[in-house]
Amino acid sequence: MIEAQNLSKQYGEKAAVDSVTFTVQPGRVTGFLGPNGAGKSTTMRMIMGLDNPSGGHVTVNGQPYAQHRAPLREVGALLDAKAVHTKRSAYDHLRSMAATHGIPASRVKEVIELTGLGSVANKRVGGFSLGMGQRLGIAAALIGDPHTVILDEPVNGLDPEGVQWVRHLAKDLASEGRTVFLSSHLMSEMALTADHLIVIGRGRIIADAPIQTVIDGQGRALARVRVRADRPQDLIGSLAGEGVTAQILEPELVEITGVDARRIAEIALRDRVLVYELTPLQLSLEDAYMQLTQDEVEYQSQNPEPVTTISATVEGR
Numbered sequence: 001m002i003e004a005q006n007l008s009k010q011y012g013e014k015a016a017v018d019s020v021t022f023t024v025q026p027g028r029v030t031g032f033l034g035p036n037g038a039g040k041s042t043t044m045r046m047i048m049g050l051d052n053p054s055g056g057h058v059t060v061n062g063q064p065y066a067q068h069r070a071p072l073r074e075v076g077a078l079l080d081a082k083a084v085h086t087k088r089s090a091y092d093h094l095r096s097m098a099a100t101h102g103i104p105a106s107r108v109k110e111v112i113e114l115t116g117l118g119s120v121a122n123k124r125v126g127g128f129s130l131g132m133g134q135r136l137g138i139a140a141a142l143i144g145d146p147h148t149v150i151l152d153e154p155v156n157g158l159d160p161e162g163v164q165w166v167r168h169l170a171k172d173l174a175s176e177g178r179t180v181f182l183s184s185h186l187m188s189e190m191a192l193t194a195d196h197l198i199v200i201g202r203g204r205i206i207a208d209a210p211i212q213t214v215i216d217g218q219g220r221a222l223a224r225v226r227v228r229a230d231r232p233q234d235l236i237g238s239l240a241g242e243g244v245t246a247q248i249l250e251p252e253l254v255e256i257t258g259v260d261a262r263r264i265a266e267i268a269l270r271d272r273v274l275v276y277e278l279t280p281l282q283l284s285l286e287d288a289y290m291q292l293t294q295d296e297v298e299y300q301s302q303n304p305e306p307v308t309t310i311s312a313t314v315e316g317r
């Protein structure tokens with residue numbers, strides 16, 4: 001279990017992590033999400049004793065990381081896959097880590113096989129691709145068979161087979177009762193892997209809940225319905241009011257956000273618009289995440305103009 005209490009990290013004027021309190025429970029996969037620069041890596045580094053908190057504290061399995069007598073057996077982490085001695089082979093890198101904890105060579109071989117590095121185990125790490133480096137980082141995280149596993153962007157650079165493998169690995173580790181804490185910017189992958197989410201924005205926790213609760217929490221504001229109608233423009237005209245937007249995708253196809261299907265049907269009936277499809281769309285984690293973090297993004301990209309978007313209001317609500 002990981003327990004952070006009022007954990008903070010200040011870099012000059014910048015509060016990289018601003019008094020966060022959370023618990024990462026064993027037996028489930030907890031995803032750690034947040035925009036670029038939100039404070040995920042800094043938090044993970046403090047958990048691993050690599051950065052000193054400016055305030056508060058964090059423990060792993062009841063103690064600060066540095067106070068564990070055999071830390072590799074308590075916590076395994078992949079924080080920066082490039083932080084390896086490039087002239088060593090993968091085998092030697094793992095063997096030297098294992099030697100610090102009296103971990104046998106058989107375990108080194110086991111994690112090499114587990115991570116699919118068997119054919120390159122004796123090659124120099126400096127020549128590894130991004131994905132091979134990630135696999136080595138995961139092998140290193142698992143070498144001590146730890147109770148708690150922390151993976152920062154583990155699927156970064158992995159091929160589809162590797163991405164699927166990390167998903168199954170994370171779930172298996174959690175099902176064995178371990179604490180699994182992982183960050184990723186890949187929302188579709190997180191949706192398939194995590195049971196619970198902690199979302200951070202500008203150094204503060206903005207959500208800490210089961211994944212479905214996070215999605216449902218944004219669901220009302222983002223209720224999206226696909227409508228096929230003979231006169232979509234007229235239907236949109238009848239939807240007048242704040243917070244409702246409509247995107248015309250085809251001449252008779254429109255996606256309406258911010259009002260439910262029944263209300264659209266009522267208005268279409270009232271105004272005699274023929275509707276021949278009315279499909280509530282399932283909210284994705286990505287939609288919920290974008291809504292949740294929209295005010296927390298520091299490094300905002302410019303979006304190209306989407307298909308026609310019309311703001312309208314529903315009368316008489």
Ligand SMILES: Nc1ncnc2c1ncn2[C@@H]1O[C@H](COP(=O)(O)OP(=O)(O)OP(=O)(O)O)[C@@H](O)[C@H]1O
Pocket residue numbers: 011014015016034035036037038039040041042043
């Ligand atoms: N060593 C450092 N010195 C100064 N500022 C830092 C340092 N490390 C991180 N920061 C700043 O702290 C903030 C949080 O950074 P952090 O790397 O923890 O974010 P992140 O959520 O992991 O981002 P990303 O998704 O881009 O990896 C950022 O504004 C970053 O610029």
